[in-house]
Amino acid sequence: MDTARSTISNLFRGEPSTYTRFSLAEHMEGDSSQVEMKLSNSETESEVGNSMGDPRDPRIMKPKHSPKNICFMIVCTLLIFLIGFLLGYLSYRGRMQTKGQSCSNADSVPCGTAEELPSKDDSDTTLEATRPFLEWKQLKExxxxxxxxxxxxxxxxxxxxxxxxxSEGDQSLALTVYNEFKRFGLHSVWNDEHYVKLQSLGSTPNRVTLLASGTTEIIESPKGYLAYSAAxxxxxxxxxxxxxxxxxxxxLKSMNIGVNGSVVIVRGGKICxxxxxxxxxxxxxxxxLIYLDPADYANMPVDTDxxxxxxxxxxxxxxxxxPSFNHTQFPPAQxxxxxSIPAQTITTNSARRLLSKMTGQLAPSEWKGTLSPPYNLGNDDNVQVEVEVNNVVAEKMIHNVFGVIKGLTDPDHYVVIGAQRDSWGPGVAKSAVGTSLLVEMAKALSDLVVKDGYKPRRSIVFASWSAGDFGSVGATEWLEGYLSVLHLKAFAYINLDAxxxxxxxxxxxxxxxxxxLLGNTLKEVDSPLDSSKTLYQNVGGDSWEKQTIVPMTMDDASYAFQAFSGIPSVSFSFTNDGDTYPYFGTKEDNxxxxxxxxxxxxxxxxxxxxNVAGQMVLRLTHDHQLSLDFDRYNGELYSFVFKINRFAKQLKKAGLTVKWLSSARGxxxxxxxxxxxxxxxxDLNNAGICRAINERIMMVEYHFLSPYASPKDTPFxxxxxxxxxxxxxxLLENLNLVNNKTTNLDMDVLRNQLALATWTIQGAANALSGDIWDIDNEF
Known part of the structure; x- marks a missing residue:
């Protein structure tokens, strides 16, 4: 620019009278930049006092508008434009050559490392300038x-x-993942430290003792344990x-089997x-006491901890x-x-010994497993069991490891891909599979950006969690730490565990x-056992949802994202028909x-x-509009209101109505x-319009979190x-009690539930509608 300014000065034998000053100010959150352009005149700023001088000043000349002068001005303008264009082109060509030479000659830094990933150009106002060079078909291949x-x-x-x-093994693997993320050239790699309380076996062993017919028999001193049991x-x-x-x-209650004060023995499976x-x-x-019955855990060794x-x-x-950051002091709470009662796992062998001692009524046929005892229900005063749990709670430091590929258009919007890293045993299916997929996906997606020129519109965050075996501790602590902002930034979570x-x-x-999105992805991915079919065909075609979708439970690693943070989440697994994986939580998970x-x-x-996870990530970061189907909740709400309407007459007698709930759904x-x-x-090519639409879509899931419940006392x-x-x-369970005359139903509780459910749904509708002055709300 100095060269250009000098050239122009020489041409006109004077200094330019105006200039443009640019001020680049980074946004407070670092998510985007703003460009502030200020126009100023040097003479005006320095001589403002004389700018309105005596009109008789001889220096002020009346402009001449002769044809000769006009032609001269036009020629000068064209000349200035041509010189500026040539200087700009030569400057750009020189920069490109220098960059190419430095990339090819660099020995210590490979081409396309994280430092060279392009960042958002805030002077651009449309998505067209950052359109991915790769078409969708080419990208997925x-x-x-x-x-x-x-x-x-x-x-x-x-x-x-x-x-x-x-443990040291957990920390070592965390470092391995961290170094792999760095090696792949991700834009940024970091870790969060958390100081959490975990429970493990104490120096005094746990013990299960049989007290029968005046004798005492130690059944087992288990090596396995249940964390967070009462001691x-x-x-x-x-x-x-x-x-x-x-x-x-x-x-049991219908069979007059008393459970109050008893030691209950149950088999694993069905629920957590x-x-x-x-x-x-x-x-x-x-x-x-919990054991693994061979009927549910075939081929499991009978002495498995x-x-x-x-x-x-x-x-x-x-x-x-x-959030458990930096030894922060919290009020005493749990x-x-x-x-509040002791709980302990026992081996299958120990369960057989206990069941063989039990008398009383025979269990229903559907309750019987495949152990040799007859499965009596017990409740015999002569057969008692003592359970002793000596687990200890200790504070431990854990690490969550992160890496990010930044998006070009909306880097502050991101999809999170996560996997548990820790395990009590080999944990191949529980955590090694997910961690392996996470690392390989980070490698593949970074290659797409660095080597193949893919330009994701939104960011991709890879997360390796610790303490997953203790109940998604690492992931939940991270969510708690950023609860106030994550729903504005993270638009989806993809879980790779299991x-x-x-x-x-x-x-x-x-x-x-x-x-x-999941259904469309299944259409794109080949079946691993028959490449002539897609997964969509393999799971039933048009009936894929009925064959594939199962309820999300609390032991699902994506549950905290969905139910605690209001971030649309998905978990998936390849499994076997009519079977559940039997080896979780054992050393047989190898x-x-x-x-x-x-x-x-x-x-x-x-x-x-x-490929399933990768293609979902690409679709979520490739398209202008987020691939989140906000219309799907209409079906969920319609189904719920339909069930509520069955109680309309009973509610009317109680002075209540479902009218307002139906209106909110409408x-x-x-x-x-x-x-x-x-x-x-x-026009989705317009960055501002597209971002505004996507932010409305992102708010839907979050607004199904009840604003009337405390995230501390009622986290989900x-x-x-x-x-x-x-x-x-x-609410439905309480409505079912309306017809039960023997139950004392508190109608005030029911009235509050109806009101709060109605306003939560209404809030979700308002968030989806956009600005409040655009809401056509007749509610």
Whole structure:
């Protein structure tokens, strides 16, 4: 510019009278930049006092407008433009040559490292300038080719080392993941430290003792344990309660089998360990023993030690609602999901010995497993069991490791891909598979950017979590730390844990907003066992949802994102028909057993899983409009209101109505239609318009979190997927009590539930509608 200015000065024999000054100010959050342009005149600024001088000043000349002068001005203007163009071109060409030479000659820094990833150009106002060079068909084929050269099985083997959360093995693997992210040239790599309270075996062993016919027999001193069990001793009559579900305890009550003060023995499966213990505590059991029955866990060695946790929640239960950063001091509190009774796992052999001692009524036929005892229900005063739990709680430091590929148009909007890293045993299916997929996906997607020229519109965050075996502790602490901003930035979470459990079929749990994206992805990915078919054809074609979608439960690693933070989430796995993976929480979760379940096709299944997750990520970062189907919640709301309407007459007698709830659902329906029309009539190439539309879509899931529940006291606030009295399921359960005349139903509670559900749905409709002056709200 100095050269250009000098040239112009020489041409006109004077200094230029004006200049343009640019001020680049980075946004406070670092997410974007703003360009401020100020125009000023040097003479005007320095001589403002004389600018309105005496009009008779001889220096002020009346301009001449002769044809000769006009032609001279036109020629000068064209000459200035031509000189500026030539100087700009030569400057640009020189920069490009210098960059090419430095990239080809650099020995220490490879071409396209994180430092060279392009950043957002804030002077541009349309998406057209950052349009990906790669078309969708080419992009997905490139991704598929990159996974073909990946050796997932070798990764599984490398990552299946001993790595209990907070241990040296966990820290070592965290460093490995960190270094891999750095090696791939991700734009930024970092880690978060958390100081969390984890429970493990103490110096005094846990013990299960049989007290029968005046004799004492130590059944087992287990090596396995259940984290967050209450410590202490409990003694009581032994009662068999099948899987420990609510309906199982109701069945015992109908058979006049008392559970109050007893030690309940239940088999694993159907529901998580924490739910079994919580259900037993509700009926005032003294303690819980959990074993693996061969009927549910075929081929499991009978002396297998079992590990797990019994916190009915996620995160550090001793800092509920608070992030465990930097030894921050919190008020004394603990999660309401912590049990107050001892709970312990026992081996199958020990369970056989206990069941053989039990008398009383014969269990229902559907309660019987395949152990040799007859499965009596017990409740015999002469057969009692003492359970002693001596687990200790200790504060441990854990690390979450992150890497990011920054988007070019909206870098502050991102999809998060995560996987658990820790495990009590080899944990191949539980965590080694997910960690391997995470690392290989980071490598493939960074290659697409660095080597193939892909320009994602939005950012991609890769996250390796610790303390997943203790109830998604690492992930939940991160969510708690950034709860106030994540719903404005993270628009989807893809969970990679347990993605490979078999080979025969495909199952997924997800937000309804991700159903359409998942279905379209299944159409693009080949079946790993038959490349002539797509996964979509393999799972039933048009009926894929019915065959594939299963409910999202609390032990799902994506549950905290969905129900706690209001971020649309998805988990998926390749598994076997009519079967659940039996080896979680045991040392049998090894590469040999997983290979057997996949028919020694583990690499093929892993590549298919990587393609499913990878193509969802690409679609979420490639398209102008976010691939989140906000219209799907209309069906969920319609189904709920339909169920509510069955109680309209009973509610009317109680002075209540479903009119306003139906109206809120209607407003949500109208809001979705309005947004769809806005999208059809909008120019999505305009960055501002497209961003505004996407931000409206991003708010839908978040606004299904009840604003009337505390994230500290009731963390899972989602009215569809959460847990507590604010949920639509709880409202339906109370409505079912309306017809039960023997039950004292508090109508004020029901009235509040109806009102709060109505206003939560109305809030979601308003958020989807856009600016408040555009809302056509007749509510």
């Amino acid at each position: 490139l991704l598929k080719d990159k996974f073909l050269v990946s050796s997932f099985e070798s990764r599984f083997s490398d990552f299946s080392v001993s790595r209990e959360a907070g 202490g001793q409990a003694t009581g009559k032994l009662v068999y309660a099948n899987y420990g579900r609510e309906e199982d305890f109701k069945m 360990f924490a739910a079994k213990v919580a259900n037993a505590q509700k009926v005032k059991a003294a303690a819980v 079992v590990f797990g946790h019994v916190h009915l929640g996620t995160g550090d239960p001793y800092t509920p609602g608070f 999660s309401s999901g912590l049990p 993605a490979v459990l078999g080979s025969q079929t495909f199952k997924a749990s997800a937000s309804p907003m991700l159903y359409t 590469l040999s057993n997983l290979n057997a379940r996949t028919g020694n096709r583990i690499d093929d299944i892993a590549r298919a899983a990587a 407003d949500f329906d109208r809001a979705t239609e309005t947004l769809k029309n806005n999208i059809l009539n909008s 606030r989602h009215i569809f997927y959460g847990s507590g009295p604010h949920t639509l399921m709880s």
